[in-house]
Amino acid sequence: MCLAVPGRVLDIEEKDGTRMATVDFGGVVKEVCLEYLPDLQVGEYAIVHVGFALQRLDEESAKQTLELFAQLGMLQEEFGDPWEQAAQAGGSPWPFEGDPFEGDQAESDAVEEARK
């Protein structure tokens, strides 16, 4: 959660009166709020933390950081399945038997996909 990851703005639109963007993090695409960097444009890079763009970053630095994160497996840590990671860390079974919420992540990914 501490991590802030550089991403590139793919497109921008207004939603519920809020400036939102789709942002590419080295292949993973997420919805990101631009309210704190309102003049960020398509094609620019920013440091993104928990779905919010917090500071502009130049392209070269952003690409270097993304490359490093990919090498170290940190993109997987940030965007992978948190339940699976927590289960692994604690040695607990996952998924829980008959878990009514199993597939939450898949569902939200499908929603993101449909939105694109």
Place this chain on the structure above:
Amino acid sequence: MKYIDEFQDPDLARRLLDDIHATVTRPWALMEVCGGQTHTIIRHGIDQLLPEQVELIHGPGCPVCVTPLEVIDKALEIASRPGVIFCSFGDMLRVPGTGRDLFQVRSEGGDVRVVYSPLDALKVAQQNPGREVVFFGIGFETTAPPNAMTVYQAKKLGIPNFSLLVSHVRVPPAIEAIMGSPGCRVQGFLAAGHVCSVMGMGEYPELAARHRVPIVVTGFEPLDILEGVRRAVHQLERGEHTVDNAYARAVRPEGNPAALAMLEDVFEVTDRAWRGIGIIPGSGWRLSERYRDFDAEHRFSVTGITTLEPAECRSGEVLQGLIKPNACEAFGTTCTPRNPLGATMVSSEGACAAYYLYRRLELTPARTAAPLETSPVA
């Protein structure tokens, strides 16, 4: 220097290290404030590449680690209530409260969901108008603005079934507390880069001058850490104590004005307890009066829950830089990432977990050393 080839730019890493080695004439103790920095330092063996005279002390900058036990217990209590959807970042799932964690609450049937962004929790509230949706709002100055924006949106859009369980903490009062503790050995700080991306550097010059410590704003990639150490060592050797920005690609002196304005609107400064450390005055945020309706502690009447921390866990001393993780008797024995006693072991950014994960099990000479004098800061 067996790890130097693993650096992204080994030549630059070598030049920075050579400069540090050539500059140091005396022992210096630097504290890296951010948990991400601790993780990088241990992962890349940076502490072992530095000259022996340069000691890195691990600071309290892991938000998961410093969230007090009683706040975790409040989260567990709320998450267990029928009709509640409890949303959190993934790294809170395994943080132990008294006897269990959020992972177990879900296995017992609680509706605990992991979100990537607090705005996702707000969406869950919009989609489930008949349920109470609570978001676990922890984190430092980097995470507080996203959570502040979410509460602002909830109010603006009139979403009455959303609330925030708030446990936000602020770095500068923690630095003040560390410098004021009797056992403090810190002579310079590597300040947390992304905190400064939001807050700017305005709070630091006064701290640096009053405590006569250099404060170097530092990123968390391996080369960033080496550059931060290099600049701090140069200042110390010259007898200087100023604020320096070694992370200019992501930090502007003024920070992020839009985020600062939102923090000012939604939150107000309050005293906060830090897990293992105790209360640090002015070290946290709570919702301001205008947004008090969105405070989960009041909505679910859990303000009365108080919890004592386990006596055998020494994470408080680790968080204050008074001991290294492997000086704790429980380290790697009764306390491991699978069975953590305290949060510094459960979060991968915690100093204990970083030591455990990256081959520091064998390096436990400190275990036989006498424990350092403990010095609660408040």
